[in-house]
Amino acid sequence: MRLSRFLLPVLKETPADAQIVSHRLMLRAGLIRQEAAGIYAWLPLGLKVLRKIEQIVREEQNRAGAIEILMPTLQPADLWRESGRYDAYGKEMLRITDRHKRDLLYGPTNEEMVTAIFRNYCKSYKDLPKNLYHIQWKFRDEIRPRFGVMRGREFLMKDAYSFDLDEASARAAYNRMFIAYLNTFARMGLKAVPMRADTGPIGGDLSHEFIILAETGESEVFCDSQLIDMGAPGPEVDFDGDLQPLVDQRTALYAATEEMHDAARFEAETPADRRLSARGIEVGHIFYFGTKYSAPMKAHVTHPDGQDRPVHMGSYGVGVSRLMGAIIEAHHDDNGIIWPEAVAPFGAGIINLKAGDPDTDAACAQAYEALSLAGLEPLLDDTPERPGAKFATMDLIGLPWQLVIGPRGIKEGKVELKRRATAEREELSLADAVARIIAGRTP
Amino acid sequence: MRLSRFLLPVLKETPADAQIVSHRLMLRAGLIRQEAAGIYAWLPLGLKVLRKIEQIVREEQNRAGAIEILMPTLQPADLWRESGRYDAYGKEMLRITDRHKRDLLYGPTNEEMVTAIFRNYCKSYKDLPKNLYHIQWKFRDEIRPRFGVMRGREFLMKDAYSFDLDEASARAAYNRMFIAYLNTFARMGLKAVPMRADTGPIGGDLSHEFIILAETGESEVFCDSQLIDMGAPGPEVDFDGDLQPLVDQRTALYAATEEMHDAARFEAETPADRRLSARGIEVGHIFYFGTKYSAPMKAHVTHPDGQDRPVHMGSYGVGVSRLMGAIIEAHHDDNGIIWPEAVAPFGAGIINLKAGDPDTDAACAQAYEALSLAGLEPLLDDTPERPGAKFATMDLIGLPWQLVIGPRGIKEGKVELKRRATAEREELSLADAVARIIAGRTP
Structure with a gap:
């Protein structure tokens, strides 16, 4: 799913009347x-x-x-x-x-x-x-x-x-x-x-x-x-x-x-x-x-x-x-939900750090396709939001993996992979990152 | 699904108040x-x-x-x-x-x-x-x-x-x-x-x-x-x-x-x-x-x-x-429903003509397993009902295929395969019948 076509109304403020x-x-x-x-x-x-x-x-x-x-x-x-x-x-x-x-x-x-x-x-x-x-x-x-x-x-x-x-x-x-x-x-x-x-x-x-x-x-x-x-x-x-x-x-x-x-x-x-x-x-x-x-x-x-x-x-x-x-x-x-994999709404999130940049868009599309083919159903944030807001949203909605793709990394052949549960981050090639997500899935 | 464990309350009489x-x-x-x-x-x-x-x-x-x-x-x-x-x-x-x-x-x-x-x-x-x-x-x-x-x-x-x-x-x-x-x-x-x-x-x-x-x-x-x-x-x-x-x-x-x-x-x-x-x-x-x-x-x-x-x-x-x-x-x-394959409740019905007969039971189990593995989700009539009632029920509920397995056929290495929509019947080996059902499925 491409976020630009989805409906994901996240709130920045904590709703006052929600007690738990x-x-x-x-x-x-x-x-x-x-x-x-x-x-x-x-x-x-x-x-x-x-x-x-x-x-x-x-x-x-x-x-x-x-x-x-x-x-x-x-x-x-x-x-x-x-x-x-x-x-x-x-x-x-x-x-x-x-x-x-x-x-x-x-x-x-x-x-x-x-x-x-x-x-x-x-x-x-x-x-x-x-x-x-x-x-x-x-x-x-x-x-x-x-x-x-x-x-x-x-x-x-x-x-x-x-x-x-x-x-x-x-x-x-x-x-x-x-x-x-x-x-x-x-x-x-x-x-x-x-x-x-x-x-x-x-x-x-x-x-x-x-x-x-x-x-x-x-x-x-x-x-x-x-x-x-x-x-x-x-x-x-x-x-x-x-x-x-x-x-x-x-x-x-x-x-x-x-x-x-x-x-x-x-x-x-x-x-x-x-x-x-x-x-x-x-x-x-x-x-x-x-x-x-x-x-x-x-x-x-x-x-x-x-x-x-x-x-x-x-x-x-x-x-x-x-x-x-x-x-x-x-x-x-403190940053949001951490869904157990079995009930996560999407298997992974892909963050496009510069939507509209042809190389970044292409890399995101490639990751999107590979994860979709593997049955992981990714959510691709292809909106024009600024990076900070995208990171916060992705943490809040708690998908198991975050794949962060931006123009600077791409020049070096790198993307960033983050595991939501542990906040561990790693820089690696796009192909390795996709393979890691697929391998990390519970069979 | 084994019919003996299912709930399938078929009626012989036509309900009086149903107009269509x-x-x-x-x-x-x-x-x-x-x-x-x-x-x-x-x-x-x-x-x-x-x-x-x-x-x-x-x-x-x-x-x-x-x-x-x-x-x-x-x-x-x-x-x-x-x-x-x-x-x-x-x-x-x-x-x-x-x-x-x-x-x-x-x-x-x-x-x-x-x-x-x-x-x-x-x-x-x-x-x-x-x-x-x-x-x-x-x-x-x-x-x-x-x-x-x-x-x-x-x-x-x-x-x-x-x-x-x-x-x-x-x-x-x-x-x-x-x-x-x-x-x-x-x-x-x-x-x-x-x-x-x-x-x-x-x-x-x-x-x-x-x-x-x-x-x-x-x-x-x-x-x-x-x-x-x-x-x-x-x-x-x-x-x-x-x-x-x-x-x-x-x-x-x-x-x-x-x-x-x-x-x-x-x-x-x-x-x-x-x-x-x-x-x-x-x-x-x-x-x-x-x-x-x-x-x-x-x-x-x-x-x-x-x-x-x-x-x-x-x-x-x-x-x-x-x-x-x-x-x-x-x-x-006149005999009942003929479900289009895409909405059929089960992909095929298996009729055991003599539940309790070890050879017949074994052949039914084999067909059941093969069809299940192929994702066809069969319904196996393993009840002690007489054959005529089983045929009538299977026609009534309208599964696309009926696989009829009985002791006499088994001795000759044959089962009967019936296509519900056309009422075409064919005698063939169990393996061929299963293969025919699997091949006949719309991809």
Whole structure:
């Protein structure tokens, strides 16, 4: 992409009303624009990152055997009357009346609708296990939206729903999502810690939140510090196998959100030098809730013994749009964002120090073509801005590599290559610089 | 994908309330499920097609120089009060009040919001031309939703908005979308005819609808039959060049929707044997409307002479979800859907005639792996269903190729390959069949 044809409205000033660094940087780097309280438009650069985050989430859901569907944003109220949640949900649910005076709502979550889909098509134990997910915009009418996309009202969520014959197989489904989540967040450069959590309005008796530690986190969390660097099992995990040992390895160590925290147990189970109390951002939340929805909504399947019984369910959420904020909280410095390669909106930035100078333009075009061919999708700053402003913008938007090309260097056959994360700079030939960027890419 | 792990709820009976063939087939093939009047969930197979359609639309927008953003589904009413459309739009607009009693609406289109985004960031002729598009769910509260996704209430639309200095450059922007649309629809196997159209509630004085001829079309159209097979310019078009001759080639021949039809002109301009009157489905609609929104909303740019003037705008819509219905109307037979390869949910179907038989299972696995490696993404029917039902399902869901593998054939070293579109069948070795499918793919 040539910057002269793109829309990248960076701000020099720090927006006054943005309280946390990710919100400030998302506004300053031209990723989002607020359209109403807690409702954002995604500008071109922000949308590219959002799509990369979404695609990682999708790939890891698919790998774990979940099947993608897409439910609509609006739902009929009658569906929520079946589960009893229509009246129970409170003011966070956006209630709507259509021209025929029928009650609709903007889905804050989809347990009811997916249960109705399941019961319509799946009637036998032979149809199990099933895990259906979708990645769709949700709305929660937060009383005080804040922190940008961290606590917005219209937000993008991945929500998966598992259906199983009994509690044991439902727990296996829960474990598959538990492991898929570890892999998902690791691919985005995040260290997410699973913590025992409260089930809240979703219900059920088993639940984990996946928490990123960050000073700006909304909730206080307590955990064994060994969990932080434990890493993810990785893509080689056999999702058809027994995942319990991998789950146990994590859940054996103490980790709890504020609501579930038990100070006495924390002290008893965790050596003093490993007792970590910090603030955290919730990026995923998984629940096992048995027959809470399937019983009232009559989502029954026939068991091998010929009896019909309600299926056992779980639900599994990832805050896709919120993740962008969480990634920035974890990866930035005073100059701006430092995107992990897997979610960077462009693979490299090329700075033309003298747009209009034929030799410089030609060298930039050559680099642009070579990087494009290698699939790196570069962003070429071909605008007439002065060098200082171009450097600042490129640091702010945080692409992994910066290739700086100017007339003086070209005379000596040199360009400058800068790695954003470390600020290391090197002078080398254009061909070597391009080769370095291509080689530096994670396969 | 293995069918035993998928969710493919095909119906044997024709749904009574579906009036047109695409609606019937979308329900029967398990592509969609109605959740409320005009509101659908996309089941796994339908979602795969929807994403392929969406991606073709996106690629052709990008090729024509449009920049992707994503605006939210909900919009503040105040924005629509600026343009005067909030009161004018009528009951098709879904109006919503949030917990703080603020007026919101579910966007039926985005002229106002995109104009507000533009005016916030682009102030100079140097920022032009710009074309911003998004692919987002819209809501129009149709009084009588019908024909499945053809006239739904919640629907997926691509809408692009161009911003130019003057009318001449705005017409060049219009031409870029005109040509991009021809290429877009052609890639999906559709013959779309651009027709002079009424501008309706969007406004302006130049507009074309892109129409697919189909008996079940909602509107009557009139055109020179030579337009039907004129074809699209193709991907080699230079979008930086002058596209007027390509546009003129099409607009020189008579083509008009009912509202714009002039019978006398039709007769005068079109030889009698080329006068086609038919029914059509609108799949795209483009508008040039000058300063209709930029003037009241004060989206001004500074011209080279130092003066500020409102930008000239156009908007360009594609009914992404409706396209699925249009494609099925154009591509089906008595047995089901016949997907054009570019939008087929899977590249090929493999039918295991005797799941559980070790040799048959092994041959199926081999075919599955070879086709997967070639990037064809096969669907393997590994269920215990009887052969007749498997054949019927595979015809119904319309994958381009069917590879039928059974114990008897395997003994003779043969499998059966069937091309869905022509029903041609051939017995050949497994390796040859796989090679034939791979070679038959459009590059």
